[in-house]
Amino acid sequence: MNEEKEVEVQPKPLVLQKLEEHHADALLSQDETRGTLVIVVRKEQAYAVLEYLKTDPELAYTFLVDVTAVDNSQMESELMQFDYARFMVVYQLYSYQGQCRLRVKVPVHENDLSIPSVAGLWRGANWLERETYDMFGINFDGHPDLRRILMPDDFDGHPLRKDYPLRGRGERESFNFDKQNV
Amino acid sequence: MQGGLERATGEKMVLNFGPQHPATHGTLRIVLELDGESVLKATPHAGYLHTGFEKLGEHLDYNQYIVVTDRMNYLSPLSNNFGYVLAVEQLLGIEVPKRCQYIRILMAELSRVADHLLWLGTAALDLGAFSVFLYSFREREKLYSIFEKTTGARLTTSYTRVGGVLRDLYDGCEEDVRQFTNDFPKALKETHTLLTRNRIWMDRTKGVGPIAADDAINYGLTGPCLRAAGVAHDIRKAEPYSSYDEVTFEVPVGSNGDAYDRYLVRMEEMIQSCGIITQVLDNMPDGPVNVEDNKITMPNKSDAYGHIEGLIHHFKIVMDGHGVQPPKGEHYCATESPNGELGFYIVSDGSGTAYRIRIRPPSFLHFQALPHMLEGGMVSDTVAVLGSLNVIAGELDR
Numbered sequence: 001m002n003e004e005k006e007v008e009v010q011p012k013p014l015v016l017q018k019l020e021e022h023h024a025d026a027l028l029s030q031d032e033t034r035g036t037l038v039i040v041v042r043k044e045q046a047y048a049v050l051e052y053l054k055t056d057p058e059l060a061y062t063f064l065v066d067v068t069a070v071d072n073s074q075m076e077s078e079l080m081q082f083d084y085a086r087f088m089v090v091y092q093l094y095s096y097q098g099q100c101r102l103r104v105k106v107p108v109h110e111n112d113l114s115i116p117s118v119a120g121l122w123r124g125a126n127w128l129e130r131e132t133y134d135m136f137g138i139n140f141d142g143h144p145d146l147r148r149i150l151m152p153d154d155f156d157g158h159p160l161r162k163d164y165p166l167r168g169r170g171e172r173e174s175f176n177f178d179k180q181n182v
Numbered sequence: 183m184q185g186g187l188e189r190a191t192g193e194k195m196v197l198n199f200g201p202q203h204p205a206t207h208g209t210l211r212i213v214l215e216l217d218g219e220s221v222l223k224a225t226p227h228a229g230y231l232h233t234g235f236e237k238l239g240e241h242l243d244y245n246q247y248i249v250v251t252d253r254m255n256y257l258s259p260l261s262n263n264f265g266y267v268l269a270v271e272q273l274l275g276i277e278v279p280k281r282c283q284y285i286r287i288l289m290a291e292l293s294r295v296a297d298h299l300l301w302l303g304t305a306a307l308d309l310g311a312f313s314v315f316l317y318s319f320r321e322r323e324k325l326y327s328i329f330e331k332t333t334g335a336r337l338t339t340s341y342t343r344v345g346g347v348l349r350d351l352y353d354g355c356e357e358d359v360r361q362f363t364n365d366f367p368k369a370l371k372e373t374h375t376l377l378t379r380n381r382i383w384m385d386r387t388k389g390v391g392p393i394a395a396d397d398a399i400n401y402g403l404t405g406p407c408l409r410a411a412g413v414a415h416d417i418r419k420a421e422p423y424s425s426y427d428e429v430t431f432e433v434p435v436g437s438n439g440d441a442y443d444r445y446l447v448r449m450e451e452m453i454q455s456c457g458i459i460t461q462v463l464d465n466m467p468d469g470p471v472n473v474e475d476n477k478i479t480m481p482n483k484s485d486a487y488g489h490i491e492g493l494i495h496h497f498k499i500v501m502d503g504h505g506v507q508p509p510k511g512e513h514y515c516a517t518e519s520p521n522g523e524l525g526f527y528i529v530s531d532g533s534g535t536a537y538r539i540r541i542r543p544p545s546f547l548h549f550q551a552l553p554h555m556l557e558g559g560m561v562s563d564t565v566a567v568l569g570s571l572n573v574i575a576g577e578l579d580r
Binding site for chain 2: 033034036038062063064065066068070071074075077090092096099101103122123124126127128131135148149150151152159160164166
């Protein structure tokens, strides 16, 4: 009911029109939730879509607000929707020109955790992708400096994965303490 | 950028700046590669204060998490409280009463002034202007007394609740705040006379750590750092939340994007905030401060103790799995915190605990852009540039 009503009142947003025109095969789903457009994009075309969104003069999503991921392994409904992809990499974009937001989500399967890096498009993406790598273990292909950023370099595991415990064994032991002077 | 000095031909020297350097104001580190006095390469390191705030968000319920938000940008905890509950409320699809919205604006703007004052004091102190530190802390103390009387705490305010605020303003709050907004512009003028045309201050900040507008956008800078580079963007104007569309204010913009412009933008923002505060006090509506929905906000103490319904509602909200439960879905909510865009991306699976909370901290992206501003400059400018960005370690590492 609601959906029908919205379609009547509002024309299709420009960004969706243009994406359907240029990257129709990349779109897995599109939705508007709480005032923000959300599109889900195939991993293979993710870079091309993001590049298009940034460089198209009419869209001009020049501001990459955030890059993060969600581990959907304990959310059955989300898993089923996107072919049991465990992770969802989430890009928040903002266009200063159109003053509007867009959320781009890319499903990533656990058996292939690589996704193209957008650090070449937005320099701000560098650390955001490093944090996502650190916390979730997503490998950003072509990233200039993919190291841990918040956790120590010799840390094992990815703390924001759902199978990583809030507390428990395995965290303290991996730090390198200076044992000689103890 | 070169400071008029020829490059020395000697070997490179690596200098560790931090993690415990007086000018980092927190635990962060910059590895500087120097050629004489000029910076060839700067590599910022973060993570010393990582506390797992995002992981905690998956284990605490929506109201419990408010105390964690206090500890993000600890110069302006009220703004973090505000940004977080706004995200939860938008996820729930509720709107708080007008009076609550106004109280939240009032507190957010007061904390913006407090944040900028602390920034001003410490940034000036780093460059040797000790009196400014004393002047700004004197003013900040007045604000902290107001915060203490309103929330019961100076630093860990935890003032907002999902669907409202902890309690209404105290009696005499309006007088205290009006007294402050009356006196403050005069006090700020004193600081202007100390710094704005001060030869040393100008030499240390003008043309130091500049960033162009398109670079600032590319790096994801927000808030005063972005506006100093000449981009007139303020989330309070572009996407007005919580009745910000009912107050008028100017968005100060710089032109060079250097440390001096960041200083001027913040100075003007404080004056604009005072204007907002005065408007909010003039138009403060009466009425309840919490949404009248017993499934979201706590009942009065007298109800909880005196009536069975009140007791049940209290019990339901406090018990795990019975309290605030947003519908399944996700939401990203951005607010203009004193440092820039503070965003909360919350994914809900319909339970009383968030499935995922992502905090988008402004300081994280500001610190990342530091090498762009430092490289090619002088080593002594590192302190000036770092100071002008106001990187807060609690928010940087979360």
